[in-house]
Amino acid sequence: MPYELIAILMFSTMMLMLLTGQRVFGAIGFVAVVSALLLWGDRGGYDLGFAAAMKLMKWYPLLTLPMFIFMGYVLSESKIADDLYKMFHVWMGGLNGGLAIGTIGLMVLISAMNGLSVAGMAIGATIALPELLKRGYDKRMVTGVVQAGSSLGILVPPSVVLVLYAMIARQPVGRLWLAGVVPGLMMAGMFIIYIVIRCKLNPSLGPALNAAERNVPMREKLALLRAGLLPLGIFAAMMVPFVNGWTSLVESSAIGAMTAFAAAVLKGRMTRKVFEDSVRNTLGISCMFMWIILAALAFGAVFDGLGAVKAIEDLFTERMGLSPWVILILMQLSFLLMGTFLDDTAMLVIVAPLYVPLVGALGFDLVWYGILYTITCQIAYMTPPFGYNLFLMRAMAPPEITIQDIYRSIGPFVIVMALALATVMIFPQIALWLPDLIYGK
Numbered sequence: 001m002p003y004e005l006i007a008i009l010m011f012s013t014m015m016l017m018l019l020t021g022q023r024v025f026g027a028i029g030f031v032a033v034v035s036a037l038l039l040w041g042d043r044g045g046y047d048l049g050f051a052a053a054m055k056l057m058k059w060y061p062l063l064t065l066p067m068f069i070f071m072g073y074v075l076s077e078s079k080i081a082d083d084l085y086k087m088f089h090v091w092m093g094g095l096n097g098g099l100a101i102g103t104i105g106l107m108v109l110i111s112a113m114n115g116l117s118v119a120g121m122a123i124g125a126t127i128a129l130p131e132l133l134k135r136g137y138d139k140r141m142v143t144g145v146v147q148a149g150s151s152l153g154i155l156v157p158p159s160v161v162l163v164l165y166a167m168i169a170r171q172p173v174g175r176l177w178l179a180g181v182v183p184g185l186m187m188a189g190m191f192i193i194y195i196v197i198r199c200k201l202n203p204s205l206g207p208a209l210n211a212a213e214r215n216v217p218m219r220e221k222l223a224l225l226r227a228g229l230l231p232l233g234i235f236a237a238m239m240v241p242f243v244n245g246w247t248s249l250v251e252s253s254a255i256g257a258m259t260a261f262a263a264a265v266l267k268g269r270m271t272r273k274v275f276e277d278s279v280r281n282t283l284g285i286s287c288m289f290m291w292i293i294l295a296a297l298a299f300g301a302v303f304d305g306l307g308a309v310k311a312i313e314d315l316f317t318e319r320m321g322l323s324p325w326v327i328l329i330l331m332q333l334s335f336l337l338m339g340t341f342l343d344d345t346a347m348l349v350i351v352a353p354l355y356v357p358l359v360g361a362l363g364f365d366l367v368w369y370g371i372l373y374t375i376t377c378q379i380a381y382m383t384p385p386f387g388y389n390l391f392l393m394r395a396m397a398p399p400e401i402t403i404q405d406i407y408r409s410i411g412p413f414v415i416v417m418a419l420a421l422a423t424v425m426i427f428p429q430i431a432l433w434l435p436d437l438i439y440g441k
Contacts (some may be wrong), residue, residue: 040301051301062290065160070260070278070280070282076110084109087225096203097198098209104195105188140408143328148382151417156181159176159379164289164292171367172367176367178438179431179435180371180374234260238255327358328362368428382413
């Protein structure tokens with residue numbers, strides 16, 4: 001049987017299993033091991049899974065995963081994130097659209113604390129959204145604000161998704177995280193510019209707080225500023241030593257986890273329940289990612305053995321005559337299509353064995369492509385009819401926000417994110433400048 005046909009059969013079998021409701025790692029791992037057994041016999045098939053497991057266990061940067069997840073859950077469960085919103089509420093509420101701008105700032109800091117978009121969505125929908133609605137903000141605009149802002153969690157470091165990409169693409173996690181900083185802040189800035197323009201043209205969309213609410217003593221404002229900037233201080237304590245080369249990535253992740261734990265203890269919020277919930281959630285998510293990475297490594301090993309990447313590269317470039325940029329754009333469009341029914345992790349694991357080597361063979365930078373993939377996932381999260389964030393928002397939003405409101409809220413933000421994606425594609429140094437500055441080319 002031709003190798004191209006074997007590759008197509010593997011992908012179609014895997015997709016069929018996913019559509020039946022099987023877990024992502026189970027479907028991918030099953031197809032990988034069964035394919036290896038059929039292709040190379042008992043010895044090759046068993047060795048494939050064992051080799052993938054050993055490779056995973058020996059990947060030292062993987063230790064960062066539970067550290068950062070624990071840090072994020074400690075800050076979320078101990079309600080330190082609530083202080084952030086109170087700070088933005090007081091300091092930004094006097095502007096038209098100020099609370100929406102503050103919500104974007106909150107999402108950026110939550111992203112720097114957790115690395116998962118779900119955490120930002122939960123905090124935005126439960127803390128920020130009710131306050132915005134209560135103060136007369138347009139429900140469709142602020143629903144879009146929360147969804148778009150929470151998507152930054154997979155781009156701004158410490159992004160857990162970029163850790164997964166680093167393992168599959170064999171790229172340094174540190175370079176990928178630094179590559180996400182400028183595009184993440186750029187996208188947040190574009191969201192803020194959109195909010196400012198919309199509220200300037202139509203102030204009723206985001207009314208300023210009344211004089212009574214704005215009249216807060218300066219002493220209280222400064223106290224809220226100190227409390228709200230605590231997570232930023234934790235992030236700086238973790239990242240500054242790493243960027244300056246004083247600590248390794250794993251050591252910095254440990255510093256972040258310990259600093260977050262110490263902050264919760266000093267503020268008197270590290271209760272037994274907070275600790276147990278943080279540890280339990282950290283264990284669950286870490287194990288989930290490890291199983292997914294293990295399955296992806298096994299699946300990728302089969303593709304390497306088949307030489308399927310070279311065959312598909314020849315198909316696109318030699319037989320069809322497509323240019324590298326056309327192939328790259330088609331890849332991004334396929335992510336948008338898959339994002340209507342899969343989350344970012346599943347998308348990456350399914351196509352990484354094919355796309356990542358192909359991107360390298362076409363001459364593109366794999367760190368830069370990791371950022372393109374992440375931004376495309378952000379857009380796919382918010383694309384109807386089955387975007388991941390759309391249903392998360394429906395589950396968490398107040399009853400007065402309908403599914404129609406949620407669908408209509410994301411249009412302008414998807415356009416902004418598409419502009420950000422195009423900008424990073426046209427100007428790769430937006431993503432590569434900072435890692436090149438810190439690490440050298």
